[in-house]
Amino acid sequence: MDLLLQLLVQGLASGALYAILGLSFGLIFNTTRLFHFAHGAVMPLGAYAIYLAVAQLALPLPLAIVLAMAIAAAAGMACELFLYRPLRRRGAPPLLWFLASFAVLVVAQNVLLLIFGGISLTLRSGAAASLLFLGLRVSELVIWKIIAGASATLAVAALLYRTRVGKELRAIVSNPEMAHVAGIDLERSYLIAYAVGSALTVPAGAIALFDQGVSPDLGEMPLLIATVAVFAGGIGSFMGGALGGLVLGLVAALSIYWTNSSFQMTLALAVMTAFLLLRPSGLLGIKMRRA
Amino acid sequence: MTAYVISVLCMAGIYAILAMSYDLVFGFAGMFSIAHGAFFGIGAYGGALSMLGMGMPFLPALLIGGALAAVVAVLVAIPAGRLEGDYLVVGSLSFAVICYDLMINLTEVTRGPMGLPGIPSPSIFGVAFDTPLMLLLLILCILLIVAVVSARVAFSPYGRILRALKDDPLAVEASGRSVIRHKVEVLVLGAFLAGVAGTVYAAYVNFIDPESFVLRTSFVILVAAVLGGVGTLWGPCLGALFLWVVPEALRFAGIPSTMRGPLNEIVYGCLLLAVVFLRPQGLVGPRRLKSQPTP
Numbered sequence: 264m265d266l267l268l269q270l271l272v273q274g275l276a277s278g279a280l281y282a283i284l285g286l287s288f289g290l291i292f293n294t295t296r297l298f299h300f301a302h303g304a305v306m307p308l309g310a311y312a313i314y315l316a317v318a319q320l321a322l323p324l325p326l327a328i329v330l331a332m333a334i335a336a337a338a339g340m341a342c343e344l345f346l347y348r349p350l351r352r353r354g355a356p357p358l359l360w361f362l363a364s365f366a367v368l369v370v371a372q373n374v375l376l377l378i379f380g381g382i383s384l385t386l387r388s389g390a391a392a393s394l395l396f397l398g399l400r401v402s403e404l405v406i407w408k409i410i411a412g413a414s415a416t417l418a419v420a421a422l423l424y425r426t427r428v429g430k431e432l433r434a435i436v437s438n439p440e441m442a443h444v445a446g447i448d449l450e451r452s453y454l455i456a457y458a459v460g461s462a463l464t465v466p467a468g469a470i471a472l473f474d475q476g477v478s479p480d481l482g483e484m485p486l487l488i489a490t491v492a493v494f495a496g497g498i499g500s501f502m503g504g505a506l507g508g509l510v511l512g513l514v515a516a517l518s519i520y521w522t523n524s525s526f527q528m529t530l531a532l533a534v535m536t537a538f539l540l541l542r543p544s545g546l547l548g549i550k551m552r553r554a
Numbered sequence: 555m556t557a558y559v560i561s562v563l564c565m566a567g568i569y570a571i572l573a574m575s576y577d578l579v580f581g582f583a584g585m586f587s588i589a590h591g592a593f594f595g596i597g598a599y600g601g602a603l604s605m606l607g608m609g610m611p612f613l614p615a616l617l618i619g620g621a622l623a624a625v626v627a628v629l630v631a632i633p634a635g636r637l638e639g640d641y642l643v644v645g646s647l648s649f650a651v652i653c654y655d656l657m658i659n660l661t662e663v664t665r666g667p668m669g670l671p672g673i674p675s676p677s678i679f680g681v682a683f684d685t686p687l688m689l690l691l692l693i694l695c696i697l698l699i700v701a702v703v704s705a706r707v708a709f710s711p712y713g714r715i716l717r718a719l720k721d722d723p724l725a726v727e728a729s730g731r732s733v734i735r736h737k738v739e740v741l742v743l744g745a746f747l748a749g750v751a752g753t754v755y756a757a758y759v760n761f762i763d764p765e766s767f768v769l770r771t772s773f774v775i776l777v778a779a780v781l782g783g784v785g786t787l788w789g790p791c792l793g794a795l796f797l798w799v800v801p802e803a804l805r806f807a808g809i810p811s812t813m814r815g816p817l818n819e820i821v822y823g824c825l826l827l828a829v830v831f832l833r834p835q836g837l838v839g840p841r842r843l844k845s846q847p848t849p
Binding site: 296298349350355357358359361362363365366367368369370372373374376377483484487490491494498525526528529532533535536537539540543 | 633636641651817829830
């Protein structure tokens, strides 16, 4: 029973982290309907920015995080401005977007590899402090993950449901043509989606800096997790990405109850992919749109 | 020096088999799967384990490697045949990662990250293919057979159905053909050929570990196919040759060996970007990819 509770808390924490990833990828994917592989390079970029700011420039962590968010947002917007927008204007088929995005991911990862090397860098000094939570002794990271996940979810929800920008984004998801006719500037909204979505990777990157460390391929697994979370949560629903991520984290943690820990991610991905096959519209999918 | 040139050509040959089989799946049937590297790995492990564990000779091992990949392909293709577009990308992505995880973690079978050493070099009917030149010859022969098989499939009435799967699945259904059945068939054929390439690779390098079958592998295959020109079969072969020969030039440009790996990949990425922006139909592709109105 104690073990189950422990796993539940762990799952909640990693689920909160995956929810951030799902939200960030979902903002971009649902709005632009473009498979933004290069997103997997934005997360390590932000994490390296925090690392440099803290370790080299001796900036306080919160300031470093804000700085990194700006850098990540700029990187995401650069992808839209210099890559996807020209391709979209030429009327290139989606396949070419995939390829271009994939290419940028590989190039960016290897540039980071050349600059920082393959060894993971970390800001952690010694073991993470542990404290009592719901009567369980858990690491400090667990609390941070839950706080980050909850605040990211609330922030995105506020953006979507309390601001004009959010309303426009939701309009684009439900019907891009109508949104355009109604006078919404699609390209401007796309740019905003890239900026916000990319900036959202930074909290996840910051947690990684204190957890397993940051290396150039840091974004690969999170990218996969994020896509599975978004698809399982339901395409067309921004919050579905958060829910999908949470469920994925819980499934992964609880699977340790039955199998050993090296299989947990494999099992979780298999479960979520199988779910996707059975119910392509996902947990919250409003309707299925043809890809 | 000659041995070195031959080794580059051998790897190019193996990747040509991969790129050509991927062309059937992607170029003809239009299924954008990024799991081809995983089938390559399944074939490599299947072939290698049958040679190491059961003492199989090379030719049966080749078939076992291909068959194992094909069986796995059947199992995943039947549910996944319904997927298309973005869903297929996600499905194949997570399939590739799951395969990699299993190769790493099923240590009783695959020895995990330690890999499988001591895989015997190919030998057919007592003829040992153990010199570089003989190996190249063998790889080229297999490439030729694969090319003939692929061409027979692709440039036949059946191949026209495959093309129709990409261009107009609705018309395929309307003329009484099952879209899903044809998708499954071509995916299985592609996986079989990739599995054969895997066994050839295992026997060629004598050692395999999961690191050879990561997502990058699928990426290199994809780049080879797109660079050469999808839907032409020989374009992807040319693309594979190009991909293996061009980065080797870096070796002679006085770049330190530690930087060569990342630089290779940067070259791949830039080549792909150049193709996307400058020549979407690839080096030898005859027709321009059809432009679609953006949603």
